[in-house]
Amino acid sequence: FPLGFRHFYTKKPVKSIDDIKGLKMRVPNIPLYTNFAKEAGISGQPMPFAEVMTSIESGAIDGGDSPLSDIASTGVYEYAPEVTKTGHILVLHSLFINDKFYKSLPEQDRKWFDQAANQAAEDVWKLMVQADEDAAKKITAGKGHISEPTPELKKYMTEAGERSWTLFTDPKSKQHVPNAKEILESAKRYAK
Template sequence: MKNSRKLLSVLLIMVMMSLILAACGKTETAKTKSPKQKYVLKFNHVLSDSEPFHKGFLNWGKRVKERTNGGLEIQVFHSAQLGVEEDIIEQIRQGANIGQNTDSARLGMYVPAIAVMNAPYFVDSIDEVAKLRELATVKAWQKELEDKHGIKILSFTWVQGLRHMVTNKPIKTPDDLKGLRIRTPGVPIWQESIRSIGASPVALPFGEVYIAMEQKAIDGADLVYRNVTGAKLFEVAKYMSETNHILLINFEVISKKFFDSLPPEYQQILVEECDKAGLEASREMEKEVEPLRKQLAEKGMTIVQDVDAAAFRKAGEGAYNVLKLTEVRDQLYKEMGKK
């Protein structure tokens, strides 16, 4: 009996040791298990780090990182540090984990009709831009960009504001632009928009505007107020003429392939926070126009406000006609209830 009890005790000890070892093994496995996959999006834009959009992109990245517990990180690169816009978009199409702040003019190189959103006097306010997101035609363009070209639009609630003429002579009518070489991106809608209102378009990257004006390679550029202060163009231009010819809608785009690789909850967070940060940055830029007017005046620029708006609007119709975008515009106006 005594030997039986000893044997039973030994067996119990062996069983307990086995359980302890098994538990330790599980704990060790849990500790050494690979962490949840992390994703990085490198986001490029051409603006300086002093502009509200740069701050907006940083806010977007911060919120995404917080909501994903570090699972998705957005690294923001200002002043085109990753390369020129057109090259970045091509990398996006190939599936790279890169994003770009762009506009409908460049996206129009892939889906031509979407370029209408960059045409003269297309919309007049941030509220009208917000309506565009819900239109069936716009949603169809977005799907085409994804399915045929691999470009995913995250948001276009980023509105830089109204563009004006930055020159060394006052601009009050389209006739005042005749013979002037005005910098613009090298895509059809930009070129025709500038040409329609009287100037000769010259394709140049934004970062080259200052030197080109200083060397008189161009006579001016069409820009929003913040671009002028950010790039210190008041040092090479005397006039800011408020032609209001384009409300610049910006698009935040990434690779559809990269977007699809993200967990569904990350996809939702990425889009939601991009929209939110975009509206905030857009409203901030809208509020700062008056202070920037005063700032540029103090820097020696003359702000020209007595511009013949009706004459410019009439001239701007030429861009729609040349690029056959009149019917496209009218369809969008119909869908959004705009006359």
């Protein structure tokens, strides 16, 4: 279930790969995000979101990244009005079920469960698309500016995001997720 693709919000426009290298960007203090910053050549500054606005105002950071809906709902675009739709990491929420319990269900019940879970995921993707459209309207109405990255920057950011996922795709990693590659591949169909 997607929360959304993460996009940059900065004080100054980000138009090229050179523009992002060395940027001081807020990142959540989570291995995926700190690893992404390293892979992208960003100076990742782990901090709670509550500190973002004052950190932008003071110059401690140049911006950060979040899904469009978060950028709009928090009002961070009022402090860092340049939003670049890099879509470099997809934020997902997961549905879990106890494997022993799931396998104890009759086959028809498992099929219904799977069908309902898949339908719910598809519906949430549609809701995310609508939420992104609504967020973009709010950001631009609030004097924020949304831009598409160059193909080179988009490719660079996508590759940095994919390299970041080695935390989950590498079987030798302590954070290995057996179906991480499958998750990444399924998400690609939603990337624009």
